[in-house]
Amino acid sequence: xxxxxxxxxxxxxxxxxxxxxxxxxxxxxxxxxxxxxxxxxxxxxxxxxxxxxxxxxxxxxxxxxxxxxxxxxxxxxxxxxxxxxxxxxxxxxxxxxxxxxxxxxxxxxxxxxxxxxxxxxxxxxxxxxxxxxxxxxxxxxxxxxxxxxxxxxxxxxxxxxxxxxxxxxxxxxxxxxxxxxxxxxxxxxxxxxxxxxxxxxxxxxxxxxxxxxxxxxxxxxxxxxxxxxxxxxxxxxxxxxxxxxxxxxxxxxxxx
Numbered sequence: 001x002x003x004x005x006x007x008x009x010x011x012x013x014x015x016x017x018x019x020x021x022x023x024x025x026x027x028x029x030x031x032x033x034x035x036x037x038x039x040x041x042x043x044x045x046x047x048x049x050x051x052x053x054x055x056x057x058x059x060x061x062x063x064x065x066x067x068x069x070x071x072x073x074x075x076x077x078x079x080x081x082x083x084x085x086x087x088x089x090x091x092x093x094x095x096x097x098x099x100x101x102x103x104x105x106x107x108x109x110x111x112x113x114x115x116x117x118x119x120x121x122x123x124x125x126x127x128x129x130x131x132x133x134x135x136x137x138x139x140x141x142x143x144x145x146x147x148x149x150x151x152x153x154x155x156x157x158x159x160x161x162x163x164x165x166x167x168x169x170x171x172x173x174x175x176x177x178x179x180x181x182x183x184x185x186x187x188x189x190x191x192x193x194x195x196x197x198x199x200x201x202x203x204x205x206x207x208x209x210x211x212x213x214x215x216x217x218x219x220x221x222x223x224x225x226x227x228x229x230x231x232x233x234x235x236x237x238x239x240x241x242x243x244x245x246x247x248x249x250x251x252x253x254x255x256x
Contacts, residue, residue, distance in 0.1 A: 023065075026057070026061075026065070027065045029055050029057075030051065030055050030057070030061075030062060030065055030066065030072065031072065031075060031076050031079070032055070033051045033052075033054035033055035034046075034051050034069070034072045034073060034076050035076050035115075035117075035118065036054050037050045037051050037054055038073065038076070038117040038118055038121060039115065039116065039117035039118065040117070042117060042120060042121075043069075043073060043120075043121050043125050043129075044125070046069060046073075047069075048062050048063075048069060051069070051072070070129060070131055071131075073121060073132075074131045074132070074135065076118065077118060077121060077122060077132065077135055078135060080111075080115060080118050080122075081122075081135060081138075081139045084107070084108075084111055084139075085139075085142070087107055088104055088107060091103050091104065091107070096219060097154075097210070097214065098206060098210055098218040098219055098220065100150075101206045101209050101210060102202055102203065102206040105176060105201075105202040105205050105206050105209075106198055106199060106202035108176060108180065108202075109180055109184075109198035109199075109201045109202045109205075110198045112180040112181070112183070112184040112185070112198070113184050113198050116184045116185050119180075119181070119184070119185060120185050122135065122136045122139065123136065123177065123181055123185070140173065143173065144166065144169045144170060144173055145166070145169070147168075147169035147172065147173065148162065148165040148166045148168070148169040149165070151165045151168055151169065151213070152165045168213070172209050172212070172213070175205065175208065175209070176205050176209075179191070179201065179204075179205060180201060183195055183201060194225070195225065199224070200224065200225045203220075203223060203224060203225045203226055204225050204226055206218065207220070207223070207226040207229055211229075211232075217229070217230040
């Protein structure tokens with residue numbers, strides 16, 4: 001979940017205008033149809049006729065509310081992002097550092113599972129459609145900066161600086177996006193056999209995140225997926241040499 005600041009994409013004409021209750025209902029119906037078609041065929045293959053058929057309306061009525069598919073899709077994606085942001089803000093205060101990572105990651109994984117087609121638009125098509133790119137950057141920026149501030153706050157003596165904190169946040173966020181995209185968008189069968197639920201995915205990602213950031217095992221009493229991960233520790237350089245891996249320079253010097 002990585003980004004740099006960017007202005008939000010413009011909403012389509014009529015989105016902020018005063019509309020009758022009937023018009024608002026019809027507009028919402030069209031947006032639901034857009035979301036359904038995106039989930040089924042993706043943005044590149046979507047046609048106005050598909051949306052009209054899904055909504056049970058004439059093609060001309062679509063253009064009464066939206067200038068094109070891009071504008072309609074941007075509204076659908078913006079609604080998704082706004083809903084996700086609101087749900088993140090509503091998360092209860094975490095009991096510990098592990099829950100502070102696990103809970104938002106679980107929410108992100110659930111969003112990927114429920115809306116893989118919409119997430120595909122945000123992640124994959126952003127490079128081709130400027131409006132999607134602006135929305136994706138805006139979405140990720142708040143998340144990344146929030147993580148960077150948390151890192152700097154937890155390790156004040158490290159004096160990492162804003163750039164380093166942001167770089168760490170970028171790296172951790174990219175790990176989450178990469179795995180969830182592979183599971184729910186690409187439908188990787190190998191991952192699907194192990195990580196069967198969003199909770200499984202969130203547990204693995206949160207455990208790796210925790211170990212990477214805090215250099216210790218997460219305080220999980222009864223792990224479901226990550227049982228045994230606490231044993232992934234190499235404290236002696238000889239253990240590395242047994243597998244043909246050269247130990248760090250500091251270890252080699254200490255052994256001389």
